[in-house]
Structures are given as C-alpha cells and as structure tokens.
Amino acid sequence: MMPAQPSIQVSLPPPFNSHSVHDQSKTPTLLTQGAEALVFRTTFLTPSTPCALKYRPSKPYRHPILDKGLTRQRILAEARVLVRCRKEGVRVPAVLAADWEAGWLLLEWIPGWTIRRCLDAFLTPEDTESPSHRNDDNPRAAELKDLMRRIGLTVAHLHSIGVIHGDLTTNQQLPTSLAGTITLIDFGLAVQTTQDEDKAVDLYVLERAFAATHPAAEELFRGVLEAYGGAYNGGRQALKRLEDVRLRGRKRSMIG
Amino acid sequence: MAAVQALALGHLPGNPLFVGTFRDVKNVSFLRSQLLTGNPDYEYAFIDAEVILSTTHLLAACFRAINNLNANRLKTRNVHSEIVFALSPNNNIAESFRRFGLVDDTKHIVAIKVGMSTTPDITEESVRRHLMANVEGNAAALADATFAETGNVARIRKLYKIQDQSSAQPKSQKQPKLANGVTGPESKAGEDFNKVNDLESIILGLMALKGS
Numbered sequence: 351m352m353p354a355q356p357s358i359q360v361s362l363p364p365p366f367n368s369h370s371v372h373d374q375s376k377t378p379t380l381l382t383q384g385a386e387a388l389v390f391r392t393t394f395l396t397p398s399t400p401c402a403l404k405y406r407p408s409k410p411y412r413h414p415i416l417d418k419g420l421t422r423q424r425i426l427a428e429a430r431v432l433v434r435c436r437k438e439g440v441r442v443p444a445v446l447a448a449d450w451e452a453g454w455l456l457l458e459w460i461p462g463w464t465i466r467r468c469l470d471a472f473l474t475p476e477d478t479e480s481p482s483h484r485n486d487d488n489p490r491a492a493e494l495k496d497l498m499r500r501i502g503l504t505v506a507h508l509h510s511i512g513v514i515h516g517d518l519t520t521n522q523q524l525p526t527s528l529a530g531t532i533t534l535i536d537f538g539l540a541v542q543t544t545q546d547e548d549k550a551v552d553l554y555v556l557e558r559a560f561a562a563t564h565p566a567a568e569e570l571f572r573g574v575l576e577a578y579g580g581a582y583n584g585g586r587q588a589l590k591r592l593e594d595v596r597l598r599g600r601k602r603s604m605i606g
Numbered sequence: 607m608a609a610v611q612a613l614a615l616g617h618l619p620g621n622p623l624f625v626g627t628f629r630d631v632k633n634v635s636f637l638r639s640q641l642l643t644g645n646p647d648y649e650y651a652f653i654d655a656e657v658i659l660s661t662t663h664l665l666a667a668c669f670r671a672i673n674n675l676n677a678n679r680l681k682t683r684n685v686h687s688e689i690v691f692a693l694s695p696n697n698n699i700a701e702s703f704r705r706f707g708l709v710d711d712t713k714h715i716v717a718i719k720v721g722m723s724t725t726p727d728i729t730e731e732s733v734r735r736h737l738m739a740n741v742e743g744n745a746a747a748l749a750d751a752t753f754a755e756t757g758n759v760a761r762i763r764k765l766y767k768i769q770d771q772s773s774a775q776p777k778s779q780k781q782p783k784l785a786n787g788v789t790g791p792e793s794k795a796g797e798d799f800n801k802v803n804d805l806e807s808i809i810l811g812l813m814a815l816k817g818s
Contacts, residue, residue, distance in 0.1 A: 365617045365673055393616045395665045426818045433811035436804070437768065444807030447669060448814040451677065456814075458807065 360388055363405055363452040378403055386424065386538065391459070394446050400459035401446055404428075404538075407453060422450040424538065429455055431513055431540040438511040441504070441533040460533045466520035466563050468497065473564050497525065498570050502577025504532045505556070510582035512544045514552050519559035520567075546584065550591035551600055553578070557592075609745035610734040615665060621672045622721040623665075624733040627655065627752055629714045631743030637715075638708045647736070651689035655714035655756040657706050657765060659806055661748060664716060666810050667692040672720060681817070685720045695766050695812045705765055714756040716748075717741065759805070766809050 361367065366378055378390035387406045394401040406421050408414075425448060435442040444458040463471075472494050501523065508515060515522070516539030525532045541548070553575070560567040560574075575592075579585045610626045631637075640648035651671075658664050671688035674680050682688045682699055694702030708715060719733045738745075746752045763770060 365676060368617070368620070395615050395662060395669060397616060399616075399662075426815070429811070429815055429818075433808065433815060436808050436811055439804075445811035445814050447666065447673075447810070448818075449673060449677075450818065451679070 360407070362390070362403075363407075363449070363454050366390075366392065366403060366405075366454070384538070394456055402443065402457045402459055404455045404457060405453060418451075421453045425450045425453065425455050428537050428540065431537045431542065432457070434542070435508065435511070435513060435534075435537075438507075440507050440511065440513070441531050442537065443533065443535060460524050460535060462524040462530075462533070464521045465497075465501065465523040465525065465532075468525060469520060469563055469567055469570075472497075473566050494570065495573050498573030499577040500525070500532050502574040502579075503581050504534060505553070505574070506578045506581030506585055508534060509549045509552070509588065510584065512542050514541050514543055514548045516540050516552070518552050518556040520556075520563045521559075544584075546588050546591040547595075549584070549588040550595045553588065553592050554595045554600060557596075609738055610730060611748045612730040613748075615669050615672070618669065618672050618676075620723060621675075623668055624719040624721065624728070624730055625664075625748045626717040626733070626737040626741065627715075627746045627748050628717070628737075628741050628743030629655075629746045629752075629756065631713065631715050631741055633740075633742045634708050634712045634715065635710050637741065638710065641708070648740075649684065649686055649719075651686040651716075651718040651720075652708045653690060653693070653706055653716040653718070654708060654712045655716050655753065656712070656758045657693070657762055658716060658753050659757055659759070659762050659809060660750050660753055663693075663806055663809055664718075664748075664753075666813060668718060668720070670813065675720075685722075686718065689718055689720075692813060692816070695816055697817055714746075715741070715743070762809070763805070766812055768805065768808055768812075 360380065362378060378392035381389045381391050381402070383389070387404050390403040390405065392401060392403050393399055406425060408417050408421065412420070429445045429448050432442050432445050436444055443460050446456040446458060448455045472490060504523070505515075505518065515534060515537065517536060518534075522536045523532055523534055556574070557568075557571055560571045575589060579589045609628075610624050612622055612624050614622045637648065637652060641652060651668075653664070667689050670692040671680075671685050674688055674692075675685040680688050681697075682691045687699075687703070690707045691699055691702045693706040696702075717737055719728060721728050746756075
C-alpha cells in the first residue's frame with residue numbers, strides 16, 4: 351500500500367515537527383508502521399506524560415479531497431470507538447487529543463507486554479534440560495489459564511457494548527502486568543455492531559492469531575472461549591456462530 | 607504562593623502559558639465586563655475553576671486552542687476565547703462561555719494568558735503584575751490539589767453528560783463479572799484514583815472529538 355520508497359525519515363505533522371533545543375518534550379520516536387498509520391512514542395502536555403501518537407500521513411496517490419475525507423473519517427471512527435469504550439468501562443487507551451485535519455490522534459500510553467510476548471515467555475521453556483522443569487510448570491499453568499480467562503472476559507465486555515475490534519490478534523492486547531487488567535489497543539478497524547456474525551468473526555480472527563503465535567496456544571484458546579461464553583447474554587450465541595465461521599472462514603459474502 | 611505560573615506545553619514551546627489561579631474572587635463582575643467590552647488589557651482565558659477537574663483537563667484545552675491558533679483554525683475571536691471554547695463538549699460558543707467562562711456568581715477563577723512571538727512584552731512578570739493588581743482574590747497554586755477543592759465533580763459530569771457508573775444501574779446482573787476479570791481486594795485499592803482518572807480520560811476524549 352505504501353509507495354515503495356526507502357524513506358526512514360518520516361515527516362511529522364504539526365505541532366510535533368517543531369522541536370527546538372528549548373523544548374523539553376521528547377522528539378517522537380517511531381515505534382511501528384502499518385499500511386495506514388505510523389505510531390510514535392512521544393509526550394503529552396508535560397515531559398513526564400508518555401503517550402502514543404498515531405499519524406496517518408496523506409497518500410500522494412489519492413486525490414487530495416478524497417485523501418482528506420478518508421483520513422478524517424478513519425481518525426474519527428477510531429477516536430469515537432475509543433471514547434465509547436472508555437465511557438462503558440472497557441480498558442482501552444484514552445483519547446488525549448486529535449487533529450483530523452493534520453491527521454493525528456494522541457492516545458494514552460499503555461505500558462506492558464503484548465499477549466504474544468507473554469505467551470512466548472510462558473510457553474518457551476528457558477531451561478529445557480532441567481528435570482525439575484515439569485514440576486515448575488504447575489503454578490505457571492494456573493497463571494496462564496487465568497490470563498486466558500481474562501482475555502475472554504475482556505473481549506466479551508467489548509462485544510457486550512456493541513463494539514467489534516476488527517483486528518483482534520495477540521499483538522493488540524496488553525496486560526499491564528501478568529495478573530493485571532488487559533487493555534485492548536489499535537481500534538483502527540473497529541466497528542460498532544451487535545450482530546453475532548461480526549462477534550464470531552472477531553473471535554475467529556483471534557483464534558487464528560493464537561494458533562499462529564504458538565502451537566500450544568491453540569489448546570489454551572479454549573479457556574478464552576469458555577470465559578467469553580459465560581460473560582454476557584449474547585456470548586453463547588456468538589460462540590455458536592463461531593462454529594459456522596470456522597467451517598467457511600472469515601468472509602461470508604463470497605465477493606472479493 | 608506564586609500567583610502566576612509560567613509553563614510551556616509539550617510540542618508547543620513557542621507559546622508559553624501564564625496561568626493565574628485565584629480563589630474567592632470578589633470582582634468577577636468587573637472582570638467579566640472588561641471581557642465583554644473587549645478591553646485588550648483583559649484579554650485572558652478566564653475560566654470558572656468550578657468546572658475544572660484537574661490540571662490536565664485545563665491544559666488539554668490550552669493545547670487544542672494553541673494548536674488551532676497555529677493552524678489558523680480558530681473558531682472564536684482569539685486564542686484565549688478558544689481555550690474556553692475548547693473546554694466545551696459542543697460547538698455552541700456562547701454556551702461554552704456561559705458554562706466554562708465567568709458568570710457573575712463565579713467564585714474561583716483561572717486566568718490564562720498565551721504568549722506569542724508577536725507579543726514579546728508579555729512575560730510572567732507583566733502578567734503577574736496585572737493580575738495581582740486587578741483580580742481581587744486569593745492566589746492559589748495551579749495544581750490538582752487546588753482543583754480537587756474548587757471543582758464540582760457533579761456539575762462537571764453534568765456538563766459533559768457522563769453518568770456516574772457506580773450509581774447507574776448495571777444493565778445485566780453479569781456486569782460486575784465483566785470488569786476485566788479482576789476482582790477482590792486489589793481492584794479496590796486505588797479505585798478512587800481510577801475514578802477521577804477515568805472521568806478525566808473521558809472528558810479529554812469528548813473535548814478532542816468536539817467539532818467532528
């Protein structure tokens with residue numbers, strides 16, 4: 351999607367591009383780049399408040415008017431869903447500021463590991479030769495099981511307020527600590543609907559992501575679904591639908 | 607206590623803020639009349655401290671207003687009125703002044719002056735002198751502790767239409783279970799902090815989305 355240019359130096363939108371020696375706020379550092387947006391780490395208001403800057407640069411190949419409209423739409427859609435989640439008590443990054451003309455969104459900084467990293471740490475034995483390794487596994491297994499339960503509850507909470515994440519992978523969830531709350535991030539593809547189909551597809555995407563993360567993780571995913579099903583009224587129906595989705599894949603309409 | 611505090615917001619080093627916080631101000635009507643007549647000496651963002659939740663809440667409005675100023679997108683007359691307007695969750699300018707600005711029975715006020723490259727003679731000293739001479743009130747610190755005392759959380763909730771989750775009826779009986787699966791004593795600790803912090807996060811989100 352991005353024009354094939356080896357541009358490492360990305361230009362930032364105002365006001366993040368005007369950094370002088372007198373400015374105490376840190377120059378934003380690039381964290382990750384997707385097809386649509388660049389994510390930087392920077393600060394908000396004071397140098398001690400870290401935050402994430404999600405910048406959607408304009409695409410030179412799009413007509414300027416269309417480009418502006420799409421950027422605006424996508425930033426606002428993401429921000430609206432995040433504010434809605436915050437209002438309903440789902441843990442997501444808070445929206446700190448937004449400028450849809452300049453194409454950026456400032457989000458609360460969420461510390462922690464991604465679920466993917468947690469799983470890797472859990473499931474990769476550091477010392478396979480140690481005979482006591484198997485015995486050490488038990489407390490960790492319980493911890494891991496609880497982590498799965500909390501993932502299920504978090505996704506259920508999100509779905510119960512009619513929000514579909516749209517890109518639910520193990521990289522989009524951050525537990526602030528292994529025992530702590532799980533925060534969902536990256537709502538760039540989120541939509542608001544209450545249809546079981548959408549919920550089921552959301553779960554299916556997460557299931558595939560689990561399977562891709564680690565062979566043992568597929569087994570663990572059952573714990574996620576168990577917690578999910580019991581957590582809210584529509585949970586069981588969504589799970590039923592998930593079985594259909596598994597058989598045919600993510601896309602229902604066979605167009606495209 | 608410093609009557610006026612100078613600070614620069616992150617990413618906006620060219621627009622220093624000079625903020626005076628005053629409690630029990632006696633001459634609010636006078637200050638308001640100066641604003642209404644457009645006296646340039648009284649060009650401040652005058653804000654009712656009762657509707658300010660925290661320093662972050664206040665400064666986020668300044669950030670948005672200054673960003674609008676630098677992008678030539680002011681919706682109101684100047685950057686100072688834009689700060690008051692930025693606090694409001696909707697696009698009605700007159701209403702935002704009524705709710706977040708001064709009215710005759712306002713008790714505690716925050717006065718903000720934004721420095722610009724075109725106004726080099728505005729300094730912390732000049733703002734302090736002017737405010738100390740013309741605001742009849744007790745100087746207070748620009749700090750969360752001040753706003754914790756002057757702020758009226760119930761009114762703030764009402765202005766931003768944010769229901770109190772704890773008093774609102776849960777929609778289903780399973781709601782408590784959904785609180786991210788964290789139950790027990792550890793979720794009770796720091797709950798108060800989380801509550802204010804969460805209210806602040808929602809407010810910042812609503813302010814950021816305003817005008818969309």
